[in-house]
Amino acid sequence: MSLAEPSAVRRLENRQPTAFLLATIRGVGQVDLQPCLWTGAFILAALWAAGWQIGLFAALGAALSTLTAYVFGVDRPSIALGLHGYSGCLTGIALVTSLGHHPATYVLAVIGSIMCTILTMALTVLLKPYGLTALTAPFCLVSGVMVLGAPSFARIWHGAPKEVASPTSGSTAITWSDLWHGFFTNVSQIFLVDAWYVGLIMLVGLACAGVRVVLFAAAGSVVGIVAAWALGAPTALIANGIYGYNAVLVGIAIGAVFLAGTVWNGAYALLGAAVSTGLTASLTSLFKPFGGHTFTWPFILVTWVFMAAVPLLPRFRKSG
Amino acid sequence: MSLAEPSAVRRLENRQPTAFLLATIRGVGQVDLQPCLWTGAFILAALWAAGWQIGLFAALGAALSTLTAYVFGVDRPSIALGLHGYSGCLTGIALVTSLGHHPATYVLAVIGSIMCTILTMALTVLLKPYGLTALTAPFCLVSGVMVLGAPSFARIWHGAPKEVASPTSGSTAITWSDLWHGFFTNVSQIFLVDAWYVGLIMLVGLACAGVRVVLFAAAGSVVGIVAAWALGAPTALIANGIYGYNAVLVGIAIGAVFLAGTVWNGAYALLGAAVSTGLTASLTSLFKPFGGHTFTWPFILVTWVFMAAVPLLPRFRKSG
């Protein structure tokens, strides 16, 4: 949180409805691991710019899972930081994107948001002995389960969603336009949005969270593009961000949040960003027989593995 | 254990063969998480009513895995409670149902029962730090592995088993007959049996274990039916219990065994029951490319997640 938060904000948080509203906005920012209020606000605005359905379901998901945390009696400080909103936010977007805008989708968004809060707490308990956190795994699990099961149910299934892009074919020639499009859509694809200006607004939001955050987000995006190009990925998938959004998240998480700011740590973060790019292809192939939902699994798995190893790799050092 | 157990039973347990017999019968009841002797006896009778092969393999599996626990030196109190019989019981049923009644199936039942005991202990060690138990996961793992590998081996494979029902198609119109059939087959499908009278006898057995147990079993069954109907599942699959057996188990486990008897806890158990119903479709789709063996995974996963989260959700409280 680089921007000073006026004491007015702090005072507002003592009032119940305002506290809830601020926690929800922070929840949107926590998708990028940032509790900064401005980051959440910029990202939420970017999502509305991507389309009212996406903006609405992102806000609904973040609000509902935050509300669930209140109702279930979760400790207030973690709620205030937005830690119970981010998985619901992404789940809302994934549901409306995958299942379409139907009344049943609203019902599923409610159930999905409740499940996100339960899963966040379950994973927090399971991962605590290893010093790891849940990251966006609750979102991936809830959305994966729902999208996988949906075609079995007549009342929630309204035909196949638009074809998921396949990472296995296509030209590898690359242009300047592909490159700068990819740089920004890598940021927006974290939220399943393929639009460069949405990514640009989000980067502005990340800049509010601090120079190091936005630098590692940008570096992750560049590494994702370079790695995908070096491997020989189809240009179309580089340009629309499919191969880079996990690299952005890994860059932020390892580079700017979990590890201290040393050169070795930075190199470790960028290695993780490159690895997540390759892993994206593997997981997409793995999930293909079931319908193809990679979501942010590459980011989650790389960050868990890289961070779990740190206690035995003295070259690297956790932050704080 | 609501029925008073006469001291005669206690005395009998001191004799080796009788102790073994009682542990085996209790093992059958432990499939529904009940150590009550009468519950086990009623359920075993119901399984024989479903067919002699099912009754025989259920008894064999429970006896063999209990025997393995004796031979491997497992602590006696947990054996006496039937905690080493329930996975073997289900494995026996799954093997004779999936592979047919052949000499090779008896051999596999022996190996499967030994593996159930080893896996139960391994999972007990792995899950202990989180206060979780193995549930029926040893059964799901052993049976899943055996049924998956069987077609590769000429001496144990005698042609494809009867088609597993697909949850992805069929009419959703529902009748009174479908409803009450589903209510009872939800209980019998826990043991892979599709017969309402088998479920009825089992419910009588569960009633021996206490009012709260039978009430939550019934409530789980109702929630399973309602959830499947609301989602738009094919009626045929509701009526034969495919969508509700996990809900019954979740109802018993969270509602009557692991959590204390509060209104919030009851609501949490029924939410879990509903979630397990949806999860059944997802896992069936997930396992389909490999041959389709959902077994009781939805119950296991929901119960693990819901119970793992409880320490961080002060609204809910563990029993005892």
Add this chain to the structure above:
Amino acid sequence: MSLAEPSAVRRLENRQPTAFLLATIRGVGQVDLQPCLWTGAFILAALWAAGWQIGLFAALGAALSTLTAYVFGVDRPSIALGLHGYSGCLTGIALVTSLGHHPATYVLAVIGSIMCTILTMALTVLLKPYGLTALTAPFCLVSGVMVLGAPSFARIWHGAPKEVASPTSGSTAITWSDLWHGFFTNVSQIFLVDAWYVGLIMLVGLACAGVRVVLFAAAGSVVGIVAAWALGAPTALIANGIYGYNAVLVGIAIGAVFLAGTVWNGAYALLGAAVSTGLTASLTSLFKPFGGHTFTWPFILVTWVFMAAVPLLPRFRKSG
């Protein structure tokens, strides 16, 4: 380490380049869980005998992942024992076997070796509470991910590898030639090599590590053949070692390394060897929709489960 190591070797280890060289050779032997220098040397020679590409990539992989451990500051004693070379060694072989001998394969071998060291440390942290070790899981994960993702990338994919043998069909008549071929290829298939003389040289190397090691390796190989024959596996797959290499590893690991030398423990190890043979078919079927990469997963899963259960099975006792 049954062979006395002259103090000259110890003195050499104090010099940096020699220490690195010895750690690399020991790393090759650690694939069979043996830190003995002679075992590593014999196995490395056997791999060169199998083909210069296999020998080269095995040495490269072991050297690179050992080097990574030095660079990342891993504790020296574990490096000296070869504990950071074995996964890289197998990864090198898997990559050149699956992707062919191309410049890109060298680059992937570097990245794969780095990832092996990170994954080894991550798994060491995750498994420590249970007294388990990483075994060859880092190799299986890195190679599995790379082979799965490779077809998506134009610059590293040069056409489908040669067909993976299917364990689901073929004659089950067996000859003396099949039997002794299988006995030795069971040992060489640990390194993805199908050649009886390679297995023979490796057995000589294992004999250098001690009588108990080579006896349990041989017993595991025999159990693997008998179990596969009893189940009715196709003879061709028994003869080329597909069904027995996991049994050899389980025999060594449980029989000669992790458990004390008692009759019960030996029986437990051979039960594990038989179970790993059956599990090989199940996992091969499981991985088939994605391209079929069983690697040493059956060994890893059986050893983890069997060893995790030991603390609750007083019949068996850990070594040391």
